Amino acid sequence: xxxxxxxxxxxxxxxGENATMNCSYKTSINNLQWYRQNSGRGLVHLIxxxxxxxxxxxGRLRVTLxxxxxxxxxxxxxxRAADTASYFxxxxxxxxxxxxxxxxxxxxxxxxx
Amino acid sequence: xxxxxxxxRYLVKxxxxxxxxxxxxxxxxxxxxxxxxxxGLGLRLIYFSYDVKMKExxxxxxxxxxxxxxxxxFSLILESASTNQTSMYLCASSTTQGAxxxxxxxxxxxxxx
Numbered sequence: 001x002x003x004x005x006x007x008x009x010x011x012x013x014x015x016g017e018n019a020t021m022n023c024s025y026k027t028s029i030n031n032l033q034w035y036r037q038n039s040g041r042g043l044v045h046l047i048x049x050x051x052x053x054x055x056x057x058x059g060r061l062r063v064t065l066x067x068x069x070x071x072x073x074x075x076x077x078x079x080r081a082a083d084t085a086s087y088f089x090x091x092x093x094x095x096x097x098x099x100x101x102x103x104x105x106x107x108x109x110x111x112x113x
Numbered sequence: 114x115x116x117x118x119x120x121x122r123y124l125v126k127x128x129x130x131x132x133x134x135x136x137x138x139x140x141x142x143x144x145x146x147x148x149x150x151x152x153g154l155g156l157r158l159i160y161f162s163y164d165v166k167m168k169e170x171x172x173x174x175x176x177x178x179x180x181x182x183x184x185x186x187f188s189l190i191l192e193s194a195s196t197n198q199t200s201m202y203l204c205a206s207s208t209t210q211g212a213x214x215x216x217x218x219x220x221x222x223x224x225x226x
Contacts, residue, residue: 033214040222042117042203043156045214088155090215100171101215103148105155 004032004089004104012110019076021107023089024069030092032065033101034074037086046074046087081113116140119204119218126225132191134221136204142216143209145187147171147179150201150220162187163209194225 007022023032031050035043049056049065049072056063062075076083086108090101120135138145144163148156148171158171160179168179176198180188187206191198201222205215 035214035217040201040220042217042219043205043215044217048214100146100158100161102158103156105153 004091004102006087006089006104006107008107009105010108010110012112013079015079015081015111015113017079019079019083019109019111021074021087021109023072023074023104025072025089025091025093026070027093028067032063032072032092033090034061034063034072035088035090035103037088037106039085043088076109079109079111081111083109084111085109117204117206117216117218119202119221121221122219124221124223126191126194126223128195128225130191130194130225132194132223132225134189134191134202134204134223136187136189136206136218137185138187138206138216139185140206140216141184142206143184144207145181146205146207146215147177147187147189148203148205149173150203156203159189191223194223196225199223199225 004023004025033048034046037043047058049063060077065072086106088106090103117138126132146161147159150156157173162168162181178190201220203220204218207215
């Protein structure tokens with residue numbers, strides 16, 4: 001079964017609005033990452049947040065992590081048409097140090113110009 | 114520009130054929146991974162390797178094998194292709210720590226007819 005589950009499955013917003021996507025997971029993690037996938041392409045790493053961090057920023061991206069609720073959110077501010085993509089969270093829960101990430105099913109974001 | 118290169122973007126094979134998917138990375142990464150991506154199921158890990166000649170099964174290894182004879186190359190082998198192996202296949206690599214995330218290839222869309 002999936003470790004991470006994104007919510008919503010699909011999101012459609014106007015250009016300039018903020019987009020928020022959520023990820024819930026089941027077991028304790030070492031860190032959590034967010035990736036973007038443009039249609040039919042590979043995934044691109046966006047940001048990593050460690051289990052002892054609560055918030056992280058990168059440009060227009062803001063990620064929060066609440067380990068007590070086993071959830072994370074990705075906020076994209078002032079969205080652009082180019083942000084249209086699928087977004088995935090990935091969690092590393094390995095105790096063996098193999099850094100094997102488990103991916104969720106993704107949120108499909110559509111930004112309308 | 115560092116990259117992970119998958120040998121084919123699109124591939125069409127017949128049922129029962131032996132299929133080789135090749136992946137090469139130029140970042141001297143220790144870890145390499147093969148995922149398959151299907152609508153509604155997200156990314157599922159098939160096999161991964163954390164060193165030359167080392168491999169470990171992921172969540173869905175049945176019907177697949179892998180080979181890692183050199184550090185930069187990780188091959189996925191479909192021993193006898195079946196129609197339920199029609200999918201997008203994604204290769205990724207990472208450092209041992211994995212904390213900078215995975216670098217993905219562009220994917221191979223395999224159709225088995």
